[in-house]
Amino acid sequence: MTTEQASSPFIRLFSRYLRDLGLPVTHQREAVAQVVIASDGHLSVDDIEGALRAGGERIGKATIYRTLDLLVRSRLVEEHDFGEGFKRYEHRLSNNPIHEHMICVECGTVTEFESNELYRVENRVRTEHGFLPVRRRLEIYGLCKDCQDAGVELTKEGLICPIEIA
Amino acid sequence: MTTEQASSPFIRLFSRYLRDLGLPVTHQREAVAQVVIASDGHLSVDDIEGALRAGGERIGKATIYRTLDLLVRSRLVEEHDFGEGFKRYEHRLSNNPIHEHMICVECGTVTEFESNELYRVENRVRTEHGFLPVRRRLEIYGLCKDCQDAGVELTKEGLICPIEIA
């Protein structure tokens, strides 16, 4: 759990990226990168700050934001916004090149899944609209199995069928 | 373009919603609702405020936010976040019950399209993960036809293939 372990492949890739751009490879940048790679979840900046502090590092939020910006630009890390009012970050090493998210509106748990149907959607968009897809985002919000088993019901409010006349 | 025209079906539905909840139907609420229904685009709060001002109304931002909250809860209006740092709002009358968005990363234009493939995805999520879908969001970011025709190229930066070793 220390942030001082010998450089992982991820850190090495990040260092290379920085060096290619002529940017210094600082201790702080390595530490932030290390935290992001060490987790397989979707980290908030507070999560990252907490993990750093737990590892004995004391790095300012500004530096964390600035480093995350570099990580996102290097494409080693992906930025997510699940509508919580802040961003979350996830490394892009190994597994699912395309991975979508289902988010439980009750407990907030984020689970990933794959959807090859999206290829079809992108092809249609390309041929039918002449649109060139680069990046996509599919999020399904609902109730996870655990919450359903726990008896959670979704309370619908609002008009049942607003679509009537035009 | 006046906000004082006889109540449209939309306004009537909204009034009914408010009355059902025992809430007053105020002039401001009708004016905000009128602006949202009068546009077929994706409005920011500033857009709405501007349209109100252009119509001779002077309504505070706080009231606009509070009214939008009611409109969203009534399900007459949908809230979107395209990652611009603020929200956009779109009425849900008529057309596409399911409509996804493709967003041009160059000019910001948002175009809607339908994707029945999503039904399949939701079914899979339900059967494979026991997840109960309620709401979904699919956004495809890329280059619209106009920007491609105008010769816009996407400059890739970052590591080409970060996925190597684990």
Place this chain on the structure above:
DNA sequence: CTCAGTGCAAACCGTTTGCAGAACG
């Protein structure tokens, strides 16, 4: 040594909230 990075605190900006006065029912 020099130039970029870091930390702190202040600035930012979209959104929310508290409160005195106005309006709905």
Place this chain on the structure above:
DNA sequence: CGTTCTGCAAACGGTTTGCACTGAG
């Protein structure tokens, strides 16, 4: 008339930025 709304301005919270100082190359 009591209750809710409105408008203003101040508060909020995540993120960004300016600046003096530290550290990488």
